[in-house]
Amino acid sequence: MPAKQIKVISKDASLVYMTVYVSMCQQNKSDKFTTKVTRLATVEAIQRFLMEQWQITKNPLMNYPLSDHIFSFNGRIMRHEANLDIYYLNDNDTIYIRFPSLGPLTTPWGMTSSELREALQARNVYRPNLLPEQLMYQLHRHLQKESRLERLQRATKRGLVDEVHQITQELRVLEKDEAAQLEIISPRQLARPKSISWPIPPCPNRTIFHSISELELKYEKIPRDVLEPAIFIFGANREWVFAKHNKLQKASFDYKYMAYEKDFLDMLVFKEEASLVFWFEPERSLDALSSFLCQIRDPVTSQHYRPLLLEAPRWLSLGGHNGWEGKTRRDGRRVLSKMKPIYTTSVQRIVTNLQSNSFDIIAIQEMIKQANPTLLI
Structure with missing residues (x-):
């Protein structure tokens, strides 16, 4: 009697193998290769799989060094060490491979x-x-x-x-x-990748990012449902980021903070086209920041965001016993403020920032959150 075959299905979807096709996108070649990988596999795993197959079949592509393998999917260059799931890759999806020496791309599907x-x-x-x-x-x-x-x-x-x-x-x-x-066509509503850890579950609230250097380090690990509607408010000058740097600037200590990869700059440009990026320098205007926010629609309330409170006297009136700072005024008045501090209890810090038109990020965060509590900062 033949042995009964039992199909074992892993409870962990990340361990289930999926089929990923790798297609050429140069010289009008239609070569397509089939790979079997898990969602948590890296792009390097696909490289190894392909190289093994090419060596077996004596495919000329085996002669290209691994550093010449450039993979892309849905307009993004895929980093070799990155997990596949951060690109929202699904079973039977096709990624594209290019080689610098093979000339220009001949299909839009492989382009960034x-x-x-x-x-x-x-x-x-x-x-x-x-x-x-x-x-x-x-x-x-x-x-x-x-x-x-x-x-x-x-x-x-x-x-x-x-x-x-x-x-x-x-x-x-x-x-x-x-x-x-x-x-x-609309963004695919996919579950967040397992290799991406984010502290806040999916929600309609927009998130604000204010550090361009920190964003550059982690933007590829930010869930798509967070990054696409996010608002960028940078205390920097756009020219510092996009202007071409000469050799003298490249040798300076500060250059590394503004020398960003092209894919990151491309992402910033697309966010700018959506009117979701604000550069504080060189104008240094909190009024401009307030106007910028008022032009963006809040998906939670379906209304535009509210303007910032920019009058220093109104912030000073929040102090006092049971008020913002929780201490008694010299004149003995008691103020029961409905506004509660989140990032700083120092009204003077906010007032100083207003009077100097500075970009004290703690003060800025407090002002934004008090005006628009649905924003995540």
Whole structure:
């Protein structure tokens, strides 16, 4: 009697193997390779898997050093040491591999967000505030249009009436499909990756990030549902981050704090397009910061955020017994304040920041939170 086969299913989804396809995106090659990995595997695991297969099949790609393997998925370059799940990779998804020596990319699906933006801008069809998936589809459709327009031009010159009519119909269908697809595509509502630890569960509240250096270190480990709607308020000058640095600047001690990778800068640009980035320098205006917040809609209340309290006398009136600082005034008045301190009990610290138009982050946090308690800081 044959032995009964039992299929064992792991309770831990992160240990279940999934199929990930790796596709070429250069020289019009359509080579696609199949890999089997877990969600918590790294990109290096895919590299090793591919190299083993290429060596077995004598594929010429085995001659390229591992450092030349550049993987991308949904507009992002994948770091070799990163877990696959932080890129929200699913079973049967396709990632793209490129090699620097093989020339330009020939498919939008393998491009990064910045490459997609540049390609669309070169054609004067770029639309801001679109997701990488939408940009890929937009460029794909535009390339299809370009191909059909070339065919239409040739058919017109040759007087091929039926072919001209057919191509014209195809162009109309493409225009309708593009408009519909851009409306349909939206971020995939996936569970947070297991390799990403975040202190706050999924919620509609926006999060504020104020340290650009700290953000650069951890932005790839921030859940997508947190990062995409987040607000960036930096006490820095945009030029310090985006301006090209000369050799003398690169040798300075402070340079390392502003020498960011291109993928991080690309992310900042997309956030700027969504009007979710505020640079405090060089204007140094708290009024401008307040106006910036008032232009953003709060997904919790469906209203715009409220302005900051910028009048120093009103902050001073919060002090006193049972008030903000919890101490008795010299004139003996008692103030029962409904506002309770969260980041600082020092009213004077906030007043000093207001009077000097400074970026004391503790004072800024207190002012923002008191005006808009739904924001996470």
